[in-house]
Amino acid sequence: MINKLVAKIQKTNAPIVVGLDPMLAYIPEHIKEKAFKEYGETLEGAAEAIWQFNKGILDTTADLIPAVKPQIAMYEQFGVPGVAAYKKTVDYAKSKDLVIIGDVKRGDIGSTSEAYAVGHLGRVQIGSNRIAGFDEDFATVNPYLGSDGIKPFIKVCKEENKGIFILVKTSNPSSGEFQDRLIDGRPLYEWVGEKVNEWGAEHMGECGYSYVGCVVGATYPEMGKVLRKVMPKTYILVPGYGAQGGKAKDLVHYFNEDGLGAIVNSSRGIIAAYKQEAYAKFGAENYADASRQAVLDMIEDIDSALN
Amino acid sequence: MINKLVAKIQKTNAPIVVGLDPMLAYIPEHIKEKAFKEYGETLEGAAEAIWQFNKGILDTTADLIPAVKPQIAMYEQFGVPGVAAYKKTVDYAKSKDLVIIGDVKRGDIGSTSEAYAVGHLGRVQIGSNRIAGFDEDFATVNPYLGSDGIKPFIKVCKEENKGIFILVKTSNPSSGEFQDRLIDGRPLYEWVGEKVNEWGAEHMGECGYSYVGCVVGATYPEMGKVLRKVMPKTYILVPGYGAQGGKAKDLVHYFNEDGLGAIVNSSRGIIAAYKQEAYAKFGAENYADASRQAVLDMIEDIDSALN
Numbered sequence: 001m002i003n004k005l006v007a008k009i010q011k012t013n014a015p016i017v018v019g020l021d022p023m024l025a026y027i028p029e030h031i032k033e034k035a036f037k038e039y040g041e042t043l044e045g046a047a048e049a050i051w052q053f054n055k056g057i058l059d060t061t062a063d064l065i066p067a068v069k070p071q072i073a074m075y076e077q078f079g080v081p082g083v084a085a086y087k088k089t090v091d092y093a094k095s096k097d098l099v100i101i102g103d104v105k106r107g108d109i110g111s112t113s114e115a116y117a118v119g120h121l122g123r124v125q126i127g128s129n130r131i132a133g134f135d136e137d138f139a140t141v142n143p144y145l146g147s148d149g150i151k152p153f154i155k156v157c158k159e160e161n162k163g164i165f166i167l168v169k170t171s172n173p174s175s176g177e178f179q180d181r182l183i184d185g186r187p188l189y190e191w192v193g194e195k196v197n198e199w200g201a202e203h204m205g206e207c208g209y210s211y212v213g214c215v216v217g218a219t220y221p222e223m224g225k226v227l228r229k230v231m232p233k234t235y236i237l238v239p240g241y242g243a244q245g246g247k248a249k250d251l252v253h254y255f256n257e258d259g260l261g262a263i264v265n266s267s268r269g270i271i272a273a274y275k276q277e278a279y280a281k282f283g284a285e286n287y288a289d290a291s292r293q294a295v296l297d298m299i300e301d302i303d304s305a306l307n
Numbered sequence: 308m309i310n311k312l313v314a315k316i317q318k319t320n321a322p323i324v325v326g327l328d329p330m331l332a333y334i335p336e337h338i339k340e341k342a343f344k345e346y347g348e349t350l351e352g353a354a355e356a357i358w359q360f361n362k363g364i365l366d367t368t369a370d371l372i373p374a375v376k377p378q379i380a381m382y383e384q385f386g387v388p389g390v391a392a393y394k395k396t397v398d399y400a401k402s403k404d405l406v407i408i409g410d411v412k413r414g415d416i417g418s419t420s421e422a423y424a425v426g427h428l429g430r431v432q433i434g435s436n437r438i439a440g441f442d443e444d445f446a447t448v449n450p451y452l453g454s455d456g457i458k459p460f461i462k463v464c465k466e467e468n469k470g471i472f473i474l475v476k477t478s479n480p481s482s483g484e485f486q487d488r489l490i491d492g493r494p495l496y497e498w499v500g501e502k503v504n505e506w507g508a509e510h511m512g513e514c515g516y517s518y519v520g521c522v523v524g525a526t527y528p529e530m531g532k533v534l535r536k537v538m539p540k541t542y543i544l545v546p547g548y549g550a551q552g553g554k555a556k557d558l559v560h561y562f563n564e565d566g567l568g569a570i571v572n573s574s575r576g577i578i579a580a581y582k583q584e585a586y587a588k589f590g591a592e593n594y595a596d597a598s599r600q601a602v603l604d605m606i607e608d609i610d611s612a613l614n
Contacts, residue, residue, distance in 0.1 A: 023422075133387075143485065
């Protein structure tokens with residue numbers, strides 16, 4: 001799957017991923033009205049609204065981008081119907097041949113991580129059948145529990161040719177509280193990065209990058225520069241571009257000299273583009289066209305920073 | 308909710324929680340056969356089997372225990388139908404007046420943690436309605452992202468009188484890879500414990516304990532002893548008893564002198580008791596009676612260690 005991701009990044013010339021993190025506040029009134037009319041102001045109604053919203057964005061942007069990253073929290077908040085909308089989104093994005101990065105940030109002790117890995121990336125044995133639960137292509141994983149929490153994911157990734165992105169340095173303001181603390185003179189995130197490098201060596205793709213990637217926020221470019229060197233063959237998933245404050249020029253050092261090695265996420269900046277002044281002319285009815293334009297602008301922004 | 312948990316622990320004299328982590332391998336053949344006959348060897352069939360299995364255990368043990376802890380990974384592995392079985396389990400346990408600890412180990416950047424908090428502990432605004440998604444009483448939370456990831460949970464806990472348990476020192480063998488690393492002479496888990504104490508002070512229960520609890524594995528009793536002192540008013544959720552190797556005598560120091568302050572989880576040891584030699588006489592048909600006996604034995608084991 002890392003091979004597919006790299007091939008699609010090269011084909012689209014777009015090292016970007018669209019974060020499908022639909023909040024109800026982002027969704028145009030006409031979509032909400034229709035969904036609520038059919039299902040009421042219920043969990044089902046909200047789930048229908050976010051699904052229709054996502055579908056519109058996927059229909060207008062899929063040809064431009066290699067991947068999408070649905071953030072499962074935004075679906076879980078609507079309970080079981082929300083999780084069903086997540087699954088519909090994953091399946092629909094897959095039908096458009098997009099790579100799906102499930103932003104689930106799971107991680108637990110061994111046997112439990114195995115269940116998460118099987119559920120999100122693998123297939124579970126039921127009687128004589130092996131059935132996929134969510135079937136994303138990549139999942140994000142939390143490293144706090146150490147190797148026991150990570151290895152079951154790598155095992156499933158090997159069986160299914162799938163991948164993970166492990167949190168190393170997150171984009172949020174307080175990420176430093178623990179991640180930046182010095183251990184033998186180096187911050188915790190560097191030690192986690194070293195481990196990611198080690199875990200990644202166990203499962204390399206033919207493209208020269210590992211199936212085991214990492215997450216490093218766009219909001220900490222100096223740390224990104226160091227971590228790029230700590231993990232030379234690791235794909236970096238970069239959240240925090242745009243709405244969270246990360247700028248394209250800061251992202252140059254997240255990439256390797258081959259122009260690869262990083263994929264930059266934008267969520268709000270793309271999916272709620274129509275709410276920004278720059279794209280207001282599209283109007284709420286044409287929110288998906290605004291998203292398409294925002295994708296084009298993001299690709300150009302990153303391209304011009306890299307070249 | 309911490310007040311209710313403490314009151315129920317006192318009433319049952321059972322500082323224990325039953326981990327509802329159903330693997331298909333634990334489920335008696337007669338339950339699986341019936342479910343597969345109705346729904347096939349499908350995700351729906353597996354979800355029905357784990358739900359019926361849980362229901363049996365809840366029916367026979369609810370009067371003995373204060374709380375249950377469903378591990379959502381074991382449900383997520385069966386996709387959307389599995390998550391629906393999780394929700395049914397939560398609701399049914401609630402109808403038995405049990406306290407529900409959702410073992411979800413979520414945690415993300417601020418706005419995303421907020422969605423998790425709302426979805427699991429709070430109510431989401433949909434039009435003019437505020438609706439609960441999963442509605443557990445407590446959730447487990449991962450601290451790697453720092454305060455931004457925790458505060459949104461505390462905010463929802465205040466609104467809804469609910470609680471969280473933050474991972475401090477986990478029970479698995481490799482938990483030390485990062486958690487034990489020394490920072491200014493003290494292991495990371497102690498720094499996390501200090502923070503838990505600080506966060507907990509923001510939301511204290513009338514019972515003298517905080518709505519913000521922590522997780523410390525039974526498998527590291529020396530660390531538990533230190534962490535008890537670091538976080539005197541924090542309830543400790545203790546996994547790792549029984550199947551993972553933790554012994555009752557090791558758990559004495561997880562409790563305060565008031566006999567409170569800790570709640571010990573057992574999953575496999577209770578729910579798959581009928582598979583152990585000690586309870587084999589019950590037979591697979593009466594698996595739930597075996598679980599009841601295993602609960603009684605666990606209560607006695609811990610009681611005799613404490614007194």
